[in-house]
Amino acid sequence: MEILHLEGTEDTPKIILDKKNGIFEISGRSLPEDSAEFYRPVLDWIKQYSADPNPTTDFVFKLEYFNTASSKLILDVLNALEDIKGMKILWYYHEDDEDMQEAGQEFSELVEIPFEFKTY
Amino acid sequence: MDFIYNLHRTMMNQQLILVYEGEFTQETTKSILAMAERNLDSSGEESAIKRKVFNVMVEALQNIVKHSDELVDGEVRSHAAIFLIGKEPDRYSIMTGNPIRKPNVEKLKNALEHINSLDKDGLKELYKNIIKNTTISEKGGAGLGFVDMARKSGEKLEFSFPEMNTEYCFFCLKVNVPRESGE
Numbered sequence A: 001m002e003i004l005h006l007e008g009t010e011d012t013p014k015i016i017l018d019k020k021n022g023i024f025e026i027s028g029r030s031l032p033e034d035s036a037e038f039y040r041p042v043l044d045w046i047k048q049y050s051a052d053p054n055p056t057t058d059f060v061f062k063l064e065y066f067n068t069a070s071s072k073l074i075l076d077v078l079n080a081l082e083d084i085k086g087m088k089i090l091w092y093y094h095e096d097d098e099d100m101q102e103a104g105q106e107f108s109e110l111v112e113i114p115f116e117f118k119t120y
Numbered sequence B: 001m002d003f004i005y006n007l008h009r010t011m012m013n014q015q016l017i018l019v020y021e022g023e024f025t026q027e028t029t030k031s032i033l034a035m036a037e038r039n040l041d042s043s044g045e046e047s048a049i050k051r052k053v054f055n056v057m058v059e060a061l062q063n064i065v066k067h068s069d070e071l072v073d074g075e076v077r078s079h080a081a082i083f084l085i086g087k088e089p090d091r092y093s094i095m096t097g098n099p100i101r102k103p104n105v106e107k108l109k110n111a112l113e114h115i116n117s118l119d120k121d122g123l124k125e126l127y128k129n130i131i132k133n134t135t136i137s138e139k140g141g142a143g144l145g146f147v148d149m150a151r152k153s154g155e156k157l158e159f160s161f162p163e164m165n166t167e168y169c170f171f172c173l174k175v176n177v178p179r180e181s182g183e
Helices: A035-051 A068-081 A098-110 B002-013 B026-042 B047-070 B102-116 B120-133 B145-153
Strands: A004-006 A014-018 A023-030 A057-066 A087-093 A115-119 B016-022 B081-088 B091-101 B158-160 B168-178
Touching: A004 A035, A014 A035, A023 A035, A023 A068, A035 A068, A057 A068, A057 A098, A057 B047, A068 A087, A068 A098, A068 B120, A068 B145, A087 A098, A098 A115, A098 B047, A098 B120, B002 B016, B016 B026, B026 B047, B047 B081, B047 B091, B047 B145, B047 B168, B091 B102, B102 B145, B102 B168, B120 B145, B145 B168
Parallel strands: A023 A057, A057 A087, A087 A115
Antiparallel strands: A004 A014, A014 A023, B016 B081, B081 B091, B091 B168, B158 B168
């Protein structure tokens, strides 16, 4: 399966989705002008992956900041991951960033996927 | 030329650290954010406060980018809006002003009043309800911006709608972010 690799910019996150090496990560800042457009390839990739996933998937969110339009799309991403067996979300937040911790907790209440919280 | 001095004095009196007037796009949003971030960094502001200010700024600026283009009136420039940041000893204020068509005032006012009627838990519930049920609008908004600003602020949103002309009001919004971090 093809690797989806997008370098981060000042308003879009870094994305690596690599089935072979087991790396699934969205990190950095997410405040694109058109969040639906930006996350479309991510959702497409997950849809394809879900047809034949690895036995376990640790999906990393390591976001420094995201805007509200991105938060909707992050929920869409989580919804797309929800039915994949062996899925786990690793939600990273900066140790003094209570808002990012709380955001992760809220997402975890909205989907049926185990979340593990980690600080950096 | 007195207006230059007057404007400068107004800015000093109002303790404004950044004022931008004109066209708002994603590009200007990024520039304004970068400028404000440098300012916050060089003043050594606490990172938790910095993040909240940044957060409110993004939502406020993107609101203008998405909605101020309502103004098609040939008399007034489209995208004509204003963005200000004030810094007082005990708080930052993120302020915006943009034209809004009169028929849209009532709905916006109701939404803001509803947000202001809620406490911390009420805002959290509203946020979760909207994010579950919303779809991204044509303009790219999720309908969460004001709720998020209220949550990050922890204070009531201040707003007013002075009249511009027969067709438009000017939507003024002020969001405060307290500098004492204790919640």
